[in-house]
Amino acid sequence: MPDNTEAQQRLKPIKDALAGSPEPHLLNGEQYKVSLRDGRRIVDADGNDIEDVTTHPHLKRTVATVAEVMDLQFNPATQDDVTYIDPETQTRRAVGWQVPITKDDLYKKRLANKAITRQTLGMFGRPPDYGPAMALGFLGIIDRVEKENPEFAQNIRNFVAQSGSLNTLSTDLILDTQSDRTVPRNDRPGTLRVVKETPDGIVLRGSKVAGSMGALTHFFTLSTVLGGGLSGDAAIWAAIPVNSPGLSLIMREPTIKLDASSEDHPIDSRGEEMDQLMIFDDVFIPQEYVFSLHNLELLTLYHESCAYALWHIMTRLGYRAELFAGTAQIIADILGTDKIPGVRNTIAQISMYAQTLRSYSLASVERAVEWCGVQVPEPGLVAAGRLYSIQEYPNILYRIQDLCGQGLVSRWPEKVWNHPEFGPRLEEMLPGHGVSAREKNRFFNFVFDLTTGGMAGRVGLFENVNATPPAIVAELVYDHVDRSDAANFIRSYTGLPQA
Numbered sequence: 001m002p003d004n005t006e007a008q009q010r011l012k013p014i015k016d017a018l019a020g021s022p023e024p025h026l027l028n029g030e031q032y033k034v035s036l037r038d039g040r041r042i043v044d045a046d047g048n049d050i051e052d053v054t055t056h057p058h059l060k061r062t063v064a065t066v067a068e069v070m071d072l073q074f075n076p077a078t079q080d081d082v083t084y085i086d087p088e089t090q091t092r093r094a095v096g097w098q099v100p101i102t103k104d105d106l107y108k109k110r111l112a113n114k115a116i117t118r119q120t121l122g123m124f125g126r127p128p129d130y131g132p133a134m135a136l137g138f139l140g141i142i143d144r145v146e147k148e149n150p151e152f153a154q155n156i157r158n159f160v161a162q163s164g165s166l167n168t169l170s171t172d173l174i175l176d177t178q179s180d181r182t183v184p185r186n187d188r189p190g191t192l193r194v195v196k197e198t199p200d201g202i203v204l205r206g207s208k209v210a211g212s213m214g215a216l217t218h219f220f221t222l223s224t225v226l227g228g229g230l231s232g233d234a235a236i237w238a239a240i241p242v243n244s245p246g247l248s249l250i251m252r253e254p255t256i257k258l259d260a261s262s263e264d265h266p267i268d269s270r271g272e273e274m275d276q277l278m279i280f281d282d283v284f285i286p287q288e289y290v291f292s293l294h295n296l297e298l299l300t301l302y303h304e305s306c307a308y309a310l311w312h313i314m315t316r317l318g319y320r321a322e323l324f325a326g327t328a329q330i331i332a333d334i335l336g337t338d339k340i341p342g343v344r345n346t347i348a349q350i351s352m353y354a355q356t357l358r359s360y361s362l363a364s365v366e367r368a369v370e371w372c373g374v375q376v377p378e379p380g381l382v383a384a385g386r387l388y389s390i391q392e393y394p395n396i397l398y399r400i401q402d403l404c405g406q407g408l409v410s411r412w413p414e415k416v417w418n419h420p421e422f423g424p425r426l427e428e429m430l431p432g433h434g435v436s437a438r439e440k441n442r443f444f445n446f447v448f449d450l451t452t453g454g455m456a457g458r459v460g461l462f463e464n465v466n467a468t469p470p471a472i473v474a475e476l477v478y479d480h481v482d483r484s485d486a487a488n489f490i491r492s493y494t495g496l497p498q499a
């Protein structure tokens, strides 16, 4: 592909960051940071344009945490979990972008998911291995795109190959901006539309919402799949470079204290996943990145195209749940409550949540289906597991909070612990079982960030609706989980006619 095309120009900062690297298909943390200095337009919650996302106070800690995730690709302890050797080129690449041809490829994605969840505590729903999930979902339904336009289908394959080659980060854009739902969908003011088509590409105008993490990725993967009621000019599937001229990202306000220390806020101090509104002012999308246009048949393919994304979310929540269970155990250990039957029962409930999600994730791989030559975790099991994961989530957090007693409130900042008069008094009065008072305080700071603080609140909202609200997921379970065999058995048993 010639380097002077619009698409290649947008990629130049990533290619420059990778240039001369011993691993030409893997960005390390530092290269990732360099790749973000690419002319993207980001406006912070104070209304100021952000010059450099890697140094901006609202974003720099998040950038540093994502950079740590990228560095897992070079760490001997984790490298084989988060990367693989591409059999064709014998080069090392990120597991997220590996096209799953076998079940083992899906199991490998679980290993990457676990390593990255441990690195981020699962507080980021759109970590680097999540972005590929949406594009891989496009491969699972590529027969329908092929029918529409073989060139678009090839664009999807090329995008996946290019992303794997450059280790790019992406995030998905599905939802419309929120406005009065009594207005017909097609007439809503924010609806993203194609306003111009040329042989070189399309021009987009309108808006999209959330795209969590978008300010710190390289691409948005856009798909229009949540139902009908739109005209063809709003039925768009494409990859959108974050540094496209005319695209503005308006960030929400941070939920964390920006100067939090790692002692006072062991999780918040590592930054939060940010969300934003995307405004498209006549954004040109090169033809290479157009995946479908005007195709009303694709408007209801949410369940199919999001199969990997939903599986990733459920699997990550399973690994997070393991962290919840471990946290619950430590609470009981250090408070000395671990012999109390009610406490043991609560910890058992939290463990059951983790075990159930683990089972859903593994079973959906074991029962994977082949769509268009790729292995897709069994979507009915994934939908059921995801519904379970979000319905139970608030109960699980409540249980952890309950185990803490006063621990989530009776916490003091490090300045108090360093106080010459009161620090030693607190140390004397508040010890835990097998831990000093200050160690216990630090641990409850961790639990507070994990379950209760502002960022935990945002994460709770996110888990509930990030890939559509529970009621819509319940519809998926209703539609896609087959009950006919059992229903016919009961019909025979009770003398009713077969359906």
Ligand SMILES: Cc1cc2nc3c(=O)[nH]c(=O)nc-3n(C[C@H](O)[C@H](O)[C@H](O)COP(=O)(O)OP(=O)(O)OC[C@H]3O[C@@H](n4cnc5c(N)ncnc54)[C@H](O)[C@@H]3O)c2cc1C
Pocket: 171, 172, 173, 174, 175, 176, 177, 178, 179, 181, 209, 210, 211, 212, 275, 458, 461, 462, 465, 466, 467, 468, 469, 471, 472
């Ligand atoms: C923190 C956060 C991060 C997000 N990240 C992303 C992202 O990265 N990419 C992306 O595309 N989107 C993202 N979203 C958007 C998210 O998917 C939507 O917020 C969610 O699907 C709900 O849509 P809405 O906000 O338009 O709600 P509305 O349509 O305004 O509906 C409000 C509520 O009404 C109810 N409701 C609406 N429709 C139905 C229905 N058909 N059946 C039953 N109940 C219904 C539900 O309770 C729903 O929550 C994110 C949202 C949040 C809060």
